[in-house]
Amino acid sequence: MQIPIRVSDRTSHHPLIFGGGPVLTANPEPFADFFDLILLGDGELLLGEFIESYKAVRRADRSTQLRHLAQIPGIYVPSLYEITYDRPDGAIQSIQPLDAAIPAQVQKQTYRGNTLSASTVVTEKAAWENIYMVEVVRSCPEMCRFCLASYLTLPFRAASLEASLIPAIDRGLQVTHRLGLLGASVTQHPEFEALLDHLDRPQYDDVRLSLSSVRTNTVTEKLARVLVKHDSRSITIAVESGSDRLRRIINKKLSNEEITQAAINAKAGGLSALKLYGMAGVPGEEPEDLDLTVAMLRSLKKAAPGLRLTYGCSTFVPKAHTPFQWFGVSPDAEKRLKSLQKQLRSQGIDFRPESYNWSVIQALISRGDRRLAPLLELARHYGDTLGSFRRAFKELQGQLPELNYYVHANWSPEQVLPWSHIHSGLSQAMLINHLASATAEMKANIQPEIASEIASEIASEPVPVPQAIGQLPDSQKLLRTVVE
Ligand code: SF4
Numbered sequence: 422m423q424i425p426i427r428v429s430d431r432t433s434h435h436p437l438i439f440g441g442g443p444v445l446t447a448n449p450e451p452f453a454d455f456f457d458l459i460l461l462g463d464g465e466l467l468l469g470e471f472i473e474s475y476k477a478v479r480r481a482d483r484s485t486q487l488r489h490l491a492q493i494p495g496i497y498v499p500s501l502y503e504i505t506y507d508r509p510d511g512a513i514q515s516i517q518p519l520d521a522a523i524p525a526q527v528q529k530q531t532y533r534g535n536t537l538s539a540s541t542v543v544t545e546k547a548a549w550e551n552i553y554m555v556e557v558v559r560s561c562p563e564m565c566r567f568c569l570a571s572y573l574t575l576p577f578r579a580a581s582l583e584a585s586l587i588p589a590i591d592r593g594l595q596v597t598h599r600l601g602l603l604g605a606s607v608t609q610h611p612e613f614e615a616l617l618d619h620l621d622r623p624q625y626d627d628v629r630l631s632l633s634s635v636r637t638n639t640v641t642e643k644l645a646r647v648l649v650k651h652d653s654r655s656i657t658i659a660v661e662s663g664s665d666r667l668r669r670i671i672n673k674k675l676s677n678e679e680i681t682q683a684a685i686n687a688k689a690g691g692l693s694a695l696k697l698y699g700m701a702g703v704p705g706e707e708p709e710d711l712d713l714t715v716a717m718l719r720s721l722k723k724a725a726p727g728l729r730l731t732y733g734c735s736t737f738v739p740k741a742h743t744p745f746q747w748f749g750v751s752p753d754a755e756k757r758l759k760s761l762q763k764q765l766r767s768q769g770i771d772f773r774p775e776s777y778n779w780s781v782i783q784a785l786i787s788r789g790d791r792r793l794a795p796l797l798e799l800a801r802h803y804g805d806t807l808g809s810f811r812r813a814f815k816e817l818q819g820q821l822p823e824l825n826y827y828v829h830a831n832w833s834p835e836q837v838l839p840w841s842h843i844h845s846g847l848s849q850a851m852l853i854n855h856l857a858s859a860t861a862e863m864k865a866n867i868q869p870e871i872a873s874e875i876a877s878e879i880a881s882e883p884v885p886v887p888q889a890i891g892q893l894p895d896s897q898k899l900l901r902t903v904v905e
Pocket residue numbers: 561562563564565568569570571605606636659673
């Protein structure tokens with residue numbers, strides 16, 4: 422059966438097309454014209470409700486089915502909402518349900534049980550070949566202000582060790598000897614030590630163990646030793662930056678001393694490599710913050726000689742439902758990635774930047790609205806390359822906002838967001854409070870502090886100190902206006 426790509430072209434002969442997952446839950450709007458319905462939030466709750474509700478209307482016409490399903494908490498039927506705009510290429514004016522029977526806000530669903538997911542199929546054909554994956558924790562309590570993995574999925578939940586994790590692991594290891602522990606920050610599981618002890622028993626000696634990224638200050642020598650025993654050679658930590666000031670802006674509660682200790686522990690436990698993740702173009706970032714990152718990596722080399730260091734660096738991309746959703750992508754980020762590349766490669770640190778241009782496309786989808794549907798269709802038609810996005814934008818000029826509006830512009834907290842009708846569970850006031858705290862950190866005597874940190878860490882000349890607001894970066898000016 423040929424299923425039309427657009428909802429508006431489907432009839433009662435076609436199946437209902439539905440989707441879910443973090444991308445669609447955060448901001449379903451760029452895909453609104455393609456999905457009959459979208460499940461917002463955790464599948465544990467939604468799938469059962471959806472199937473039971475669908476059974477009640479399976480013989481009804483399509484419109485009755487969709488109207489019925491739209492009443493179920495967490496089920497979003499995009500075609501039942503009307504969006505108006507200031508102008509065809511302007512901001513969103515309003516998002517309204519078509520009539521009073523349709524909920525004005527759709528509430529993301531949050532599962533609160535302590536049994537989390539595990540693989541149901543293990544195969545060499547999977548993206549992660551033959552690995553049995555177990556979800557150890559869901560969400561992250563740290564709330565770094567850019568982080569979708571935290572804000573969109575709060576509260577932090579940990580799988581029960583006895584009732585969920587150990588039985589799942591024992592089941593999975595009957596069919597494979599590769600185990601992946603999943604979660605935004607697996608070592609934050611309150612019983613992670615006990616889990617490590619369980620995996621450290623002789624019957625698991627041949628198990629190859631992989632962890633997703635771990636919180637830096639939880640990298641102990643014991644963790645490194647268990648990983649080495651189970652065939653892992655490296656560990657990944659997300660440090661974001663080497664600048665304490667920048668980490669305060671983003672609410673990453675981490676110091677360079679803790680990063681150094683993690684490297685020392687990794688080496689002492691026998692690991693041969695440490696992968697660090699960071700970002701460029703973070704709101705409030707100054708070029709000097711990047712110098713501090715270089716200095717931090719250089720000092721790590723000294724503190725843990727022989728440990729192979731890789732620095733993966735992405736561009737800051739705003740994500741819906743986070744306090745940084747209003748910030749645009751910094752046009753300086755590309756230049757900054759190049760500057761990091763130059764400085765780090767010359768020091769023998771393996772630098773792996775993510776593509777700036779694809780980060781721009783990521784931001785487009787992250788903050789996009791329904792007007793992107795023809796663009797996505799065209800870009801797909803032209804081959805889904807960067808060039809096809811450029812070509813599609815050119816062709817649709819005047820029919821949708823400029824790329825700059827979606828990607829680079831700082832948005833006002835007053836404006837209607839494409840996802841304003843999706844309720845994540847966190848209040849707008851709470852996100853704005855975080856935004857205000859970030860702005861306060863940006864304002865706190867930035868340059869003198871940076872200058873002295875750099876002076877002591879890399880013995881460079883102090884940088885000039887701008888005194889007037891006019892000399893501050895654009896993001897700071899915008900936020901001064903917004904928050905004061
Ligand atoms: S520690 Fe990592 S996963 Fe947790 S909020 Fe910060 S960036 Fe997100």
